């Protein structure tokens with residue numbers, strides 16, 4: 460029997476340089492996809508997967524995130540006075556949807572270091588990691604799919620996608636082989652962060668969802684800076700592989716890189732087309748464009 464996965468860590472200390480100038484003052488996690496900040500999609504995915512406690516690893520200039528998931532007394536009082544019951548419910552629901560803890564990453568030392576900052580809050584149990592830039596639309600929430608795999612197999616589970624060509628160099632890449640019994644599972648034997656195309660051990664790229672065993676914390680404590688001079692989560696998980704099984708898992712669903720301008724445009728169009736209140740109007744608008 461595996462322990463339940465109750466906690467999710469959201470590394471959210473990054474500077475968001477790929478989205479300048481929008482992210483000069485506004486945290487990238489707060490950029491709106493249709494009408495919700497991208498981090499809220501990750502939080503809702505976790506809640507729909509049975510996660511009970513969310514840990515945001517934040518940094519300087521990220522206080523808008525804390526305010527977003529808190530009550531807003533002035534706004535709520537105004538909405539109440541104006542009789543805007545539905546909007547009041549929307550505002551209050553965000554403040555009460557999740558039990559959230561915050562920890563600061565005081566220096567931008569890398570994703571592995573960000574996850575390590577959550578060690579005390581997570582404790583000695585398996586946990587999820589959600590990179591909020593990666594927004595995933597799925598028939599069953601991606602984290603829930605991964606918890607299923609974890610409870611069947613144990614070991615750590617990394618979400619993966621096949622990436623063709625030089626774009627692979629933006630990812631952590633797995634070495635290993637597909638599982639003979641389950642084509643969605645990949646038995647890892649190694650992994651490398653942001654390899655050159657020629658050095659990539661496979662086309663299996665790590666996407667921003669992980670289920671990790673707590674042993675990764677002690678390994679991250681001794682992980683040396685790697686790609687880009689940063690303490691990489693991929694290198695910590697590579698060290699974990701010396702002790703425990705690690706699986707890649709091709710999740711069911713579609714991932715959008717909402718931390719990237721083009722990825723955000725794609726997500727905006729597709730999420731808008733999925734929203735019943737303006738899908739028809741938006742489709743008609745797109746069709747009317749002289750493309």
Ligand code: G1P
Nearest residue numbers: 570593629630631665666667693
């Ligand atoms: C991070 C991870 C990388 C992973 C990617 C997925 O990279 O380090 O292994 O493939 O997220 O989005 P980043 O995008 O922060 O450079």
